Each structure stands twice: as structure tokens, then as C-alpha cells.
Amino acid sequence: MSVPLLRIERLRKDFGGVHALSEVSFSVREGDIHALIGPNGAGKTTLFNCATGVFSPSEGEVWFRERRLTGLAPHRIAARGVARTAQNLRPWREMTVLENVLVGCHLLGHAGMVAGALHLPSSLREERRLREITMRRLEQAHLAEYADHLVGELALGQQRMVELTRALASNPRMLMLDEPAAGLHTRETQELGGLLTSLRGQGLTVLLIEHDMSLVMSICDRVVVLDYGEKIAEGAPREVQADPRVVAAYLGEEVS
Numbered sequence: 001m002s003v004p005l006l007r008i009e010r011l012r013k014d015f016g017g018v019h020a021l022s023e024v025s026f027s028v029r030e031g032d033i034h035a036l037i038g039p040n041g042a043g044k045t046t047l048f049n050c051a052t053g054v055f056s057p058s059e060g061e062v063w064f065r066e067r068r069l070t071g072l073a074p075h076r077i078a079a080r081g082v083a084r085t086a087q088n089l090r091p092w093r094e095m096t097v098l099e100n101v102l103v104g105c106h107l108l109g110h111a112g113m114v115a116g117a118l119h120l121p122s123s124l125r126e127e128r129r130l131r132e133i134t135m136r137r138l139e140q141a142h143l144a145e146y147a148d149h150l151v152g153e154l155a156l157g158q159q160r161m162v163e164l165t166r167a168l169a170s171n172p173r174m175l176m177l178d179e180p181a182a183g184l185h186t187r188e189t190q191e192l193g194g195l196l197t198s199l200r201g202q203g204l205t206v207l208l209i210e211h212d213m214s215l216v217m218s219i220c221d222r223v224v225v226l227d228y229g230e231k232i233a234e235g236a237p238r239e240v241q242a243d244p245r246v247v248a249a250y251l252g253e254e255v256s
């Protein structure tokens, strides 16, 4: 089997007496859309936070391209090619769509602060280049016509797409999305599925936390299920869906 892109190894995270993650291990293959699902409070966001340097795990390690991420600061992990979105929307609502995504491009910029402050030709060229890349990203997400709109004026679904596009602006190898379809209409969810599938076609790997099971079943290659901080199932979407432990974990939960 080929070397996985991301490897989660015996990850544990305790918050006082709460075991948010216990001994969770799994791998994400390069080029897959890999889902991380489970009932509310299962530990999904905590796993993202441990993998992206927001929390340090109580035990265990996270590896990306066979290099250890655990212990690195979030910006260093981002520079390795891991981008993420947050569960709660965080686009800068008082900035335009274009500005929001340009901020995400900062990892691509090389001209440096001094050249930028002095408006040297190298930094102007750089800015033009970043704007072109940004506009291409906005076109792909059907946001180009809103480039100059304030994000706060857009519908929720479009704001989510701005956040996703901002995460893509740094040209990541892996994109981690925390419930990107929350609050979206059916049509918007289908468009999101189409976008993620086409990004996978371009070689991007996606780790997706999602409650919308029809989205998970239609676009994901593999699924890991957490419940009370433990991995209870892993496999192809259809296998996992039929697993009695998964069905039991979701009993009493509203599954769409």
C-alpha cells in the first residue's frame, strides 16, 4: 500500500475529566475525499484542532507526508500544505470577497513586507499575480461576480464558499473542512459536492467533517466514525452505513 498523506496515531485529548479523543488512529490516502463523522460531541473538531496545532494532544502523534506535525505551531502546519476551515463561520465580514481570499494567499507571497511597504516593482508584480490566482479561485467557486461585495452582505451559503476559497488560496495539499454544508440549501450542498469532487480530480486530498449523510455517501472514498472520542468504524461509505455500531451510535440523533 502506498504511503498515506496524513497519519493519525493513537491520538488522545483530555479536557479535565472529558476524554474528547481516546486512542484514535487512521490514515488518509492522497487523492481521497475522506469523511470524519459521528454524533455531536464525538470529538471530530477536537481531532481537527489537534491536527492543525490549535491544541496539543494529551498523547499520540499526527504525521503529514511522513513528517511529524505534532508540536508545530498552526502557521507552520499551514506552510506544510494543510489548510482548514472552522465549524463556525469566520470570514471577515467587513472585507470584500476578493480581500478575504487574498489574505489566504499570503503563504504564496514572496516579495516580503519591506518591498510591500515601499511599493517596489517586485511587490506590485507579486500583488498582480496573487490577484490573478485569486480571481481564478473565485471563478471556480462561482464567486467571481461577488469579488467586490462585502462578505457580510452575502447569503450564508456564499459566505461558506468564501471561507472554503480562502482556505484553498494557499494551494494546500490537504484541505480539512469542518461541516462545510451546515446551513446550506440542497442545491448549494450539491454544488459543494461537485466542487469537492472536481478539486479531488485536480489532486487535492480532503478530510471532511460532515453531518449531511447524503453528501458523505455520494462523494467520499472512505469514512471514519467517532463516538465519545473513540473510533467505532472505518471503511467504504456503504460498509460503514450498514455497521450496527454506527447505527446504534446515531440512534436518537437526527440523521439526514
Ligand SMILES: Nc1ncnc2c1ncn2[C@@H]1O[C@H](COP(=O)(O)OP(=O)(O)OP(=O)(O)O)[C@@H](O)[C@H]1O
Pocket: 015, 018, 019, 020, 038, 039, 040, 041, 042, 043, 044, 045, 046, 047, 087
Ligand atoms: N476547548 C474545550 N474545552 C473543554 N472541553 C472541550 C473543548 N473542546 C471540546 N470539548 C469537549 O470535547 C468533546 C468533543 O467535542 P468536539 O467539539 O470535538 O465534538 P464534535 O464531534 O466536533 O461535535 P459537533 O458535531 O457538535 O461539532 C465534547 O464533550 C466537548 O464538550
Ligand SMILES: [Mg+2]
Pocket: 044, 045, 046, 087
Ligand atoms: Mg464539531
